[in-house]
Amino acid sequence: MKRGTKISICNGRLVDPANGIDAECDLHIADGRIAAVGPAPAGFRADRTLDARGLVVCPGLVDLCARLREPGFEHKATIAGETAAAAAAGITTLCCPPDTQPVIDTPAVAQLVVQTAERHGQARVVPAGALTQGLGGEQISEMAALKHAGCPVMSHADRPLKNTLVQRRAMEYATTYGLTVFLRPEDKHLRDGGCVHEGRVATRLGLPGIPEAAETVALARDLALAEQTGAGIHFRCLSTGRATRMLAEAIQRGIRASADVSAHQLFLTEDDIGAFDSNCHVIPPLRTSEDRTALRAALARGDLAAVCSDHRPHEQDAKLAPFPATAPGISALETLLPLVLRLVAEQVLDLATAIARITVGPARILQLPVGRLDPGRVADVCVFDPDACWTPSASTLVSAGLNTPFLGQELKGQAAWTLLAGRVVFQRETT
Numbered sequence: 001m002k003r004g005t006k007i008s009i010c011n012g013r014l015v016d017p018a019n020g021i022d023a024e025c026d027l028h029i030a031d032g033r034i035a036a037v038g039p040a041p042a043g044f045r046a047d048r049t050l051d052a053r054g055l056v057v058c059p060g061l062v063d064l065c066a067r068l069r070e071p072g073f074e075h076k077a078t079i080a081g082e083t084a085a086a087a088a089a090g091i092t093t094l095c096c097p098p099d100t101q102p103v104i105d106t107p108a109v110a111q112l113v114v115q116t117a118e119r120h121g122q123a124r125v126v127p128a129g130a131l132t133q134g135l136g137g138e139q140i141s142e143m144a145a146l147k148h149a150g151c152p153v154m155s156h157a158d159r160p161l162k163n164t165l166v167q168r169r170a171m172e173y174a175t176t177y178g179l180t181v182f183l184r185p186e187d188k189h190l191r192d193g194g195c196v197h198e199g200r201v202a203t204r205l206g207l208p209g210i211p212e213a214a215e216t217v218a219l220a221r222d223l224a225l226a227e228q229t230g231a232g233i234h235f236r237c238l239s240t241g242r243a244t245r246m247l248a249e250a251i252q253r254g255i256r257a258s259a260d261v262s263a264h265q266l267f268l269t270e271d272d273i274g275a276f277d278s279n280c281h282v283i284p285p286l287r288t289s290e291d292r293t294a295l296r297a298a299l300a301r302g303d304l305a306a307v308c309s310d311h312r313p314h315e316q317d318a319k320l321a322p323f324p325a326t327a328p329g330i331s332a333l334e335t336l337l338p339l340v341l342r343l344v345a346e347q348v349l350d351l352a353t354a355i356a357r358i359t360v361g362p363a364r365i366l367q368l369p370v371g372r373l374d375p376g377r378v379a380d381v382c383v384f385d386p387d388a389c390w391t392p393s394a395s396t397l398v399s400a401g402l403n404t405p406f407l408g409q410e411l412k413g414q415a416a417w418t419l420l421a422g423r424v425v426f427q428r429e430t431t
Contacts, residue, residue, distance in 0.1 A: 005047045006030045008040065012052025016059060016236065018372035027057055029430045030380040036375055041349035046261075048398070048424075052383050056415055058355050059371045060092025060380030062362040064260050064312035066238055066333060068094070068125065071112060072101025077313040077400040079113070082333065083122035085399035087426040088260065089334045090382030090415035091309075093363070093370050094123055099157035102228035105130035105141045106334075107149035112123045122425050126366065127138040129153035130180055131170050140170045141385040144177050149242055152366050154236070155182035160218060160281065162174060164225070171231035180365065185218035185243070186284070194325045197285045201270040207268060207323060210285050211239045219243050223250045226257055235259035237310050238283035241294025248303040253378040259303070261295050262310035263339040264330055264405070266348075268292075273403060278319040278326040279405040282310075296348050306362040309336040313401025329366055333400030339406075341413035342384055377421040 009027040014037065016022075021037065026046055028035040035041055063086070069077040086094055098104035104113065104127045110120065117125035129146030131154045133139040143154055154174050161167040161183075171238050174181050191214045197200045198209025219235065223246070226233040238244060247259050268287050273280045280286060287417065298304045312329025319326050340358055343349045349357070363371030368379055390396060390406050418426040 004031055004037070004202065005422065006044065007048050007419070008046035009050045009052050009381065011055055012057040012383060013057045014217045014373070015059045015355050016373040017352045019374060020359040022352050026346070027373065027381065029419070029422045032379055033234065033312050034373050036373050036378050037373060050383065050417055051241055055383050057381065057383050059359040059373055060382050060420065061090050061337065061358045062093040062366070062371050063091050063333070063336065064095050064308040064365060065307055065310055065313070066094045066096055066363045068096050068314070069313060070100070070116065072108070074189060074190050076315050077127065080120045081398070081400050082311070082313065083117055083120055083125065085333045085397070087418045088398045088415060090335060090337050090418050091383055092123055092380040092382070092418065092420050094125050095153070095186065095366060096125060096127050097157040098128050098155055099159070100133060103130050103134050104128070104144070104151070105133050105135070109144045110146055110149040110151050116171055121271055121420070121423070123420060126368065127151050128153050130154070131156045131174070131181065132161070132166065133140070135159050137163055137166060138380070141167070142150055143162045143174055143179055145255070146248050147179060152368060153180045153182050158184050158186070158371065160186050160188045168225050168229060169212050171225055171229045171233070175229060175231045180234050180367070181283070182234050183222055184236040184284070185222055185305070187214045187218045190214035190217060195281060195285070195328070196273060197270045199270055199288060200319070201273055202278045205276065207275070215240050215284060216246060217240050217281055219246055223255055227255050230352055232256040237262045237284060237308065237385040238295070238304065239287050239291065241291045243292055244298035244303055251303070258305045259307040260362070261299060261304050263332065263336050264310070265335065266292065266299070266307070267339060268295055268405060270279060277405060278323055278324040279325060279330065279403055279407070281326050281327040281328045282330055294344070295307065300353070301350055306365060307336070307357045308362070309333050313399050314403045318401050326428045328405065331397070331399050333399055334397055335404060335406050335411065337384060337412035337415065340412040345412070379419055381419040382415055383417040384413060385413045386413050388412065390414055
């Protein structure tokens with residue numbers, strides 16, 4: 001479908017949290033942008049009409065953390081395959097961490113990622129630039145050049161910065177260019193090679209544990225540096241209730257901080273590891289039921305501004321070793337929407353708030369003009385069926401990664417159409 005195609009999406013429930021809209025009304029698209037919400041503009045004639053009766057129409061989803069594996073790890077997945085999975089999941093914008101091979105620490109690598117995604121045309125990929133060269137934690141990267149090459153934020157992926165002075169200088173440098181710093185708080189020494197939450201399940205299974213303090217000690221350090229430097233900081237994938245309380249208190253004191261939570265942390269706990277289920281080997285680890293309750297409450301209050309997939313597709317062999325030796329991570333793009341909708345079904349969030357946490361919330365963190373449906377904005381749209389029941393399996397998942405603990409479980413909610421800049425990039429086949 002050519003870019004100039006005019007599309008009307010009619011009869012759906014339009015939910016656009018950024019503009020306070022939750023009503024049955026039509027959406028009209030022309031030249032890749034939103035032409036109107038409600039009645040069509042004068043003289044507008046649609047080339048194609050999508051009947052969204054019984055469906056929800058919302059901004060395209062924005063995912064703050066998705067590893068697409070390319071470049072360097074194409075044996076696990078590729079940008080082409082994973083952006084196709086994103087489109088099938090209603091996700092139109094993905095932020096990928098810089099721990100590719102080579103690391104995204106030069107404009108050339110950043111442009112390679114962006115241009116590869118553009119060539120396949122399934123989803124918009126925005127790379128996070130490496131905070132230090134090679135993610136080595138010693139030399140600060142050329143952040144201005146990375147920003148110009150398409151990196152809206154700087155990140156150190158999952159690698160803690162050992163040198164606090166380097167971290168301070170890097171945060172000051174990022175602030176100079178208006179760049180938010182993405183960090184996942186973890187004290188490497190307190191983690192001490194652990195692979196599950198330090199608690200009764202770790203003791204029962206004889207697995208090395210990761211204490212709550214591995215997250216909270218690092219978080220306290222990072223908040224102190226953010227306060228000292230005035231930098232904007234975003235914490236990826238918080239996993240403990242104590243960390244959310246520390247974050248809320250810091251925000252009240254005026255520190256420029258935000259955080260997200262991965263969708264699986266809102267449902268799974270250490271008990272789901274069962275008898276060494278390697279699909280539940282994730283970092284940060286699954287915590288306690290009390291932590292899960294606290295994370296949900298923080299999300300409802302807005303202390304956690306976004307839900308991300310933390311997508312990490314793996315080849316089958318990566319999950320077949322003894323539990324501590326397996327690769328951590330979940331293939332999670334296609335379960336993001338149904339898991340967030342489950343929060344609505346369980347009355348943790350209302351629908352508008354749930355959609356906000358996967359659209360305008362993450363878009364604001366990335367400082368990108370997406371995640372909303374104002375007239376004139378780029379037409380990234382997700383049309384989904386909230387009642388569609390489906391089961392993740394090798395035949396239903398588009399992602400190359402089948403490493404998910406939700407494999408074989410019935411989920412509810414699925415994208416029917418996904419539009420990227422006014423083009424239909426995904427349409428679900430009806431039976």
